[in-house]
Amino acid sequence: MRNVYEVLKERGFIENITDEEAVITILKKPVVCYTGFDPTGDSLHVGHLLPLMALMHLEKAGHKPIALLGGGTAMIGDPSGKTEMRQMISSEEIERNKEAMKKIINRYLDIEGGKSLILDNAEWLLPLNYIDFLREIGCHFSVNRMLAAEAYKQRLERGLSFIEFNYQILQAFDFLTLYRSHGCLLQMGGNDQWGNILAGEDLIRRIEGKEAHAFTYPLLTTSDGKKMGKTEKGAVWLSAEKLSPYEYFQFWRNVEDDQVIKLLKIFTFLPMEEITAMEAWKDHELNKAKEILAFEATAITHGKEEARKALEATKAVFSGAGAGGDALPGTVVSRQEISAEKWDAASFLADQGFASSKSEAKRLIMQGGVSFNGEKVGDILMPVTEKNFDEKGECLIKVGKKKFYKVILQ
RNA sequence: GGAGGGGUGCCCGAGUGGUUAAAGGGGGCAGACUGUAAAUCUGUUGCCAAACGGCUACGAAGGUUCAAAUCCUUCUCCCUCCA
Known part of the structure; x- marks a missing residue:
């Protein structure tokens, strides 16, 4: 079997690494490895x-990944690569965030089956005694060196509080702790974590005299250099409650041409041969590749069934065949409200949440960007009546070029 | 702790008493073109109102004035220099 490191490298997961040879060697046997996730969001x-x-990938290859929740580090806030100090989060909020994140991580990793672990650094960070900690750990850190690090450059210009300055030390201590308790030998993280990760590797060498290793992932950006993963509605969430599988599918369907192959490698488990075959595709053929990416990625996050529904709805709606399936985001209105002609077109869009305000809705309609069941809405005052719904009592609302919603009459 | 500079709309950034919902740029959105692409062009971009118009807004709170983003007071946050 191929070394999982080779797989990760080939698929574009590796940005920086402490020692490639050594990492390959330790991955020949099952290894405990970890990545941290700070519960700063819900x-x-x-x-x-x-x-x-x-x-x-690591779990599949028989290693033991640890998803480390930063219940303790989230109390501090990582200054790496940030220009402003992060707002302090209350412990109640962190608690809530942790629970939400655990649920999601469970979908990707086999926690119940014991193949992977979820741990929380609050367990060992919160009980720390300040003086003991300084004496045991703090003495190994050179402030001079920390200040020289690239990650702090920006913050040294703009201001860096002492609390944030400690983040790196705590993350290093995490690595040491996991090394001691689980024999964890490998830490991964985003490339902005490189400094923090190396600090941990260094600490293990100093205190335990052992070689630990690490590599970082590339930071994914769009071709104009922005962080990938934003839509007009904000972040692309992995939970169906915050972003429907259909909309998740659309996010992947709409990636840029020159990103498709790269994203297929990272965000699907399709064999490399299949992906490299797609590299030859161009122009409109790329749409097919995007569809595959969207389907596979949605299947991983929301399951095959949801992915299939999203694909179906997408096909129906973009081919003009109407609102197929029930995957489209939308709302339900009562027949009474419709027969009472409660809404004009503009207030309808705003009330159903398809436009952020009534002014916005009016603007959209006046610019010719809205249609009901394929018919362009020309008048912001047009009353919404049963005529706008088809025989199934459905109205497919198109806003702009590619946003579709379904309203069901009940 | 002392001295100085600053906080403007999603972001950058002009504006120093009325004609400023606030120039310009970026971004976003819509339309045209297309492949649910990129590039380009056009329009648009606080809220309410069909519209006339109204309301809210320039770090926060007060005040001066017929009139304040612009002047005064206090508070707050940030930056630079000195300690």
Whole structure:
């Protein structure tokens, strides 16, 4: 069997590495490895997905990944690569975030079956005694060296508080702790974590005299250099409650041409041969590749069934065949409300949440960007009546070029 | 702790008493073109209102004035220099 490191490298997961030879060697036997996730938000988004995919590869290869929740480090806030100090989060909020994140991580990793672990660094960070900690751990850190690190450059210009300055030390201590308790030898993380990760590797060498290793993932950006994973509605969430599988599918369906292959390698488990075959595809053929990417990625996050539904709905709606299936986002309105002619077109869009305000809805309609069941809405005051619904009592609302919603009459 | 500079719309950034919902750029959105692409062009981009118009807004709170993003006071946050 191929070394999982080769697989990860080939698929574009590796940015930086401590020692390639050594990593390959330790991965020949089952290894405990970890990536940290700070519970600073109430859900995970595509930014977290790349590390999760890597952990899945490692799990499949028989290693033991640890998803480390940063219940303790989230109390501090990582300044790496950030320009502003992050707002302090309350412990109650961190608690809630952790629970939400655990649920999601469970979908990707086999926690119940024991193939992977979820741990929480609050367990060992919160009980720390300040003086003991300084004496045991703090003495191994050179402030001079920390200050020289690239990660702090920006913050040294703009201001860096002492609390954040400690983040790296705590993350290093995490690695040491996991090394001691689980024999963890490998840490992975986003490339912005490189400094923090090396600090941990260094600490293990100093205190335990052992070689630990690490590699980082590339930071995915769109071709104009922005962080990938934002839509007009905000982050691309991995939970169906925050972003429907259909919309998740659309996110992947709409990636840029020159990203498709790269994303297929990272965010699907399709064999490399299949993906490299797609490299020859161009122009409109790329749409097929995007569809495959969207389907596979949606299947991993929401399951095959949801992916199939999303694909079906997408095909129906973009071919003009109407609102197929029930995957489209949408709302339900009562017949009474419709027969009472409660809404004009503009207020309808705003009330159903298809436009962020009534002004926005009016603008969309006046610019010719809205249609009901394939018919362009020309008048913001047009009353919404049963005529706007088809025989099944459905109205497919198109907003702009590619946003579709379904309203059901009940 | 002392001295100085600053906080403007999603972001950058002009504006120093009325004609400023606030120039310009970026981004977003819509339309045309297309492949649910990129590039380009056009329009648009606080909220309410069909419209006339109204309301809210320039770090926060007060005040001066017929009139304040613009002047004054206090508070707050950030930056630079000194300690």
